[in-house]
Amino acid sequence: MPAEERLTELPDLPTTPGYAHAVAVTGKLAFISGQVAVDAKGCVVGVDDLGAQTRQALGNLHHVIRNLGADWSDVIKFTWYVLDASEVQTIRDVRDEILRPALGEVPNPASTLVQVAALFGPDFLVEVEAVVAIPGEASDV
Numbered sequence: 167m168p169a170e171e172r173l174t175e176l177p178d179l180p181t182t183p184g185y186a187h188a189v190a191v192t193g194k195l196a197f198i199s200g201q202v203a204v205d206a207k208g209c210v211v212g213v214d215d216l217g218a219q220t221r222q223a224l225g226n227l228h229h230v231i232r233n234l235g236a237d238w239s240d241v242i243k244f245t246w247y248v249l250d251a252s253e254v255q256t257i258r259d260v261r262d263e264i265l266r267p268a269l270g271e272v273p274n275p276a277s278t279l280v281q282v283a284a285l286f287g288p289d290f291l292v293e294v295e296a297v298v299a300i301p302g303e304a305s306d307v
Contacts, residue, residue, distance in 0.1 A: 197297055
């Protein structure tokens, strides 16, 4: 697996609440565009429901990740864009519901959450993008 090291506890820094401070990798990386809560027909899922939107956005992200030949354990960083950062616990709960079965006791990827004034559509509450280490790709460096 190309995600080789996840730093969660470092001297002089607090332990992270559910993510890694850093993830070291080898090999080829993929940068996945932000995913939102739309179904296969392009219809918004979970209007006014952050949990449902987070679940759908992660489902869409997982679909892209799997088509790269990767899985949740290969995600090295999430970037979250939300309308209301005070609702971060909802995002954490859904993220853990989805990632824990795949990661087990391995810490979550590195993560950044940014509160924004708006997303590209008026009904969207969350968008998530990821950086993924593609398995089986050797580095030439």
